[in-house]
Amino acid sequence: MSRPHTAMRKIRDVLRLSLGEGLSLRQVGASLQIPVTTAGDYVRRAKNAGLPWPLPDDLDDDALESMLFGSPEPAPTQVRPMPDWAKIHLELRRPHVTRLLLWYEYKEAFSNGLGYSQFCEHYRRFASKVDVVMRQKHKAGERLYVDFSGGKLPIYNKTRKETVSKAELFVAALGVSGLIYAEALPSQELMYWIDVHVRTFEFLHGTPQLLISDNLRSGVTRSHRYEPEINATYQEMATHYGVAVLPARVFRPKDKSKAESSVLLAERWILARLRNERFTSIAEANLAIQDLVEWINNRPFKVLPGSRRSVFEEIDRPALRPLPEIPYEFAIWKTQRVNIDYHIEVRADRHFYSVPYSLVKEKVEIRLSAKTVEIYYKSKRVASHLRSSVRFGYSTDPSHMPEPHRRHLEWTPQRILSWAQKTGPMTQEMVQAVMDNRAHPEQGYRACLGILRLGKSYGTDRLEAACKRALLIHSYSYRSIESILKTGLDSKELPQAVPQRTHPHHKNIRGPRYYS
Numbered sequence: 001m002s003r004p005h006t007a008m009r010k011i012r013d014v015l016r017l018s019l020g021e022g023l024s025l026r027q028v029g030a031s032l033q034i035p036v037t038t039a040g041d042y043v044r045r046a047k048n049a050g051l052p053w054p055l056p057d058d059l060d061d062d063a064l065e066s067m068l069f070g071s072p073e074p075a076p077t078q079v080r081p082m083p084d085w086a087k088i089h090l091e092l093r094r095p096h097v098t099r100l101l102l103w104y105e106y107k108e109a110f111s112n113g114l115g116y117s118q119f120c121e122h123y124r125r126f127a128s129k130v131d132v133v134m135r136q137k138h139k140a141g142e143r144l145y146v147d148f149s150g151g152k153l154p155i156y157n158k159t160r161k162e163t164v165s166k167a168e169l170f171v172a173a174l175g176v177s178g179l180i181y182a183e184a185l186p187s188q189e190l191m192y193w194i195d196v197h198v199r200t201f202e203f204l205h206g207t208p209q210l211l212i213s214d215n216l217r218s219g220v221t222r223s224h225r226y227e228p229e230i231n232a233t234y235q236e237m238a239t240h241y242g243v244a245v246l247p248a249r250v251f252r253p254k255d256k257s258k259a260e261s262s263v264l265l266a267e268r269w270i271l272a273r274l275r276n277e278r279f280t281s282i283a284e285a286n287l288a289i290q291d292l293v294e295w296i297n298n299r300p301f302k303v304l305p306g307s308r309r310s311v312f313e314e315i316d317r318p319a320l321r322p323l324p325e326i327p328y329e330f331a332i333w334k335t336q337r338v339n340i341d342y343h344i345e346v347r348a349d350r351h352f353y354s355v356p357y358s359l360v361k362e363k364v365e366i367r368l369s370a371k372t373v374e375i376y377y378k379s380k381r382v383a384s385h386l387r388s389s390v391r392f393g394y395s396t397d398p399s400h401m402p403e404p405h406r407r408h409l410e411w412t413p414q415r416i417l418s419w420a421q422k423t424g425p426m427t428q429e430m431v432q433a434v435m436d437n438r439a440h441p442e443q444g445y446r447a448c449l450g451i452l453r454l455g456k457s458y459g460t461d462r463l464e465a466a467c468k469r470a471l472l473i474h475s476y477s478y479r480s481i482e483s484i485l486k487t488g489l490d491s492k493e494l495p496q497a498v499p500q501r502t503h504p505h506h507k508n509i510r511g512p513r514y515y516s
Helices: 005-020 025-032 036-048 061-069 085-091 099-109 116-130 190-204 232-240 253-271 282-298 308-319 413-423 425-436 441-458 460-472 478-487
Strands: 143-156 163-174 180-185 210-213 220-222 244-247 331-337 343-346 351-354 363-369 372-377 380-386
Touching: 005 025, 005 036, 005 061, 025 036, 036 061, 085 099, 085 116, 085 308, 099 116, 143 190, 143 253, 143 282, 163 190, 163 253, 163 282, 180 190, 180 253, 180 282, 190 232, 232 244, 232 331, 253 282, 282 308, 343 363, 351 380, 413 425, 413 441, 413 460, 425 441, 425 460, 441 460, 441 478, 460 478
Parallel strands: 143 210, 210 244
Antiparallel strands: 143 163, 163 180, 331 363, 343 351, 363 372, 372 380
16 A cells, blocks of 8 residues: 655655755654654665665656565455554553554564554554543553542431431542542541541552642642642651652643542442441441442453553552651641740640740741641751640740840840839739749740730720739739739729738749849
8 A cells, every 4th residue: 555645755855854964863853753763764765775865856656665665565354463452551551661662572473563653553543442531641650649529428327317427538549550549538628638648558558659639728728720839738748758749730620530530430339339328437438438449449441451450460569669667647837936935836735835045036837746846947947845735834945945145135034024114013013923933934925025015905004903903812824914804803992901922932933033
């Protein structure tokens, strides 16, 4: 069968640029947008045929084709051994495997087999039937798609009559094998989102190179086509496992087609099959989901040989990266400015943790895990504490305390007492009492400044009266003063004599001499 006129013209251009202009095969291929190997094949055939350049004027296309390619291809009735296209399709998913390599191996086995161009054409037709929707090319162990199902799983009360909640269905799928992992979760909150990734990696016995996620709030703080902002905890988890997070682009459905097809699979073969079940807990539901996940992964493909599980074991799993020795521990990241008492507050616990005194008024990042509180400044960890559940307590590292010669020495007990004196003697005595009753006076700075600020809201006379009442009942705290002012107790009459203040005996409690 003769080649089209356009194909022969392309061959003449190859010979012109190579034999006439002296361009390299790479330059010829780039110029004419054809593979370098194809250009080389045309030039080799021309040299073997002894064709001169320029070509004779009377050499038409038919004659040129005959000299380059010899006699026509065998008649259609001649049987040629055909490759196993399903196997070829899977082999191409392996790292570094190309169609040219597979064609060479095929020709070694069948010398009378298809030419390379026919080989590629036949494979293209096969692949178009297999990948009707998903045309992305995946590499073994490269991508893991994660998403939540649109449908939810109802959870019932103990009598199995009333719905008490609806569980989210998390679905993950590998790019090549399509192996899926699914799990019911209480919600899409960050903690559940992170923990289910850890269990997914354990299910796979390894990690991929890329995590392709939809623009969920759990994973992406701010969606953007070119520079999406990844949640700090999600990014930290990915870094722990050596994985890169690649959010799907907004309004680009092809970016997440594997995830969506896997979600559809889970909805049809998990949610639909469990539609008549009534689970009383998420744990009970997950037992049933695990069985269905195994069934899906072991179910034979319709066109390709094997199953998701068999292809995973053969192709994906060997390409996955090993798991780290220690699983990721969930942690939340917060940003906060250091108070003048060189402590930051974990508001969830109402507890205060120290940082180096030089960071007063600086913005720091706080990493909160179940057991520890770590503080970072410019990506460097500057403090670490065991997490405490003592409300309104202080965890202070002595090394964080200020030295007399440091630049923040301006924040001293004497200075705060001087400010309090301007309001009145009762306020000054209250401020001194607050610092006296702290292991370190710096721990009372925050409360003292809060008390002084109350004078701006309620006036100095009322603040003096409130401090006088608080001293009488030995309640030395900001909250006590604030409560007295809010309830108007400062206007109530007090006994004439105010008892002398006494302090508990403790080696860390400083008396008035400390400030003189």
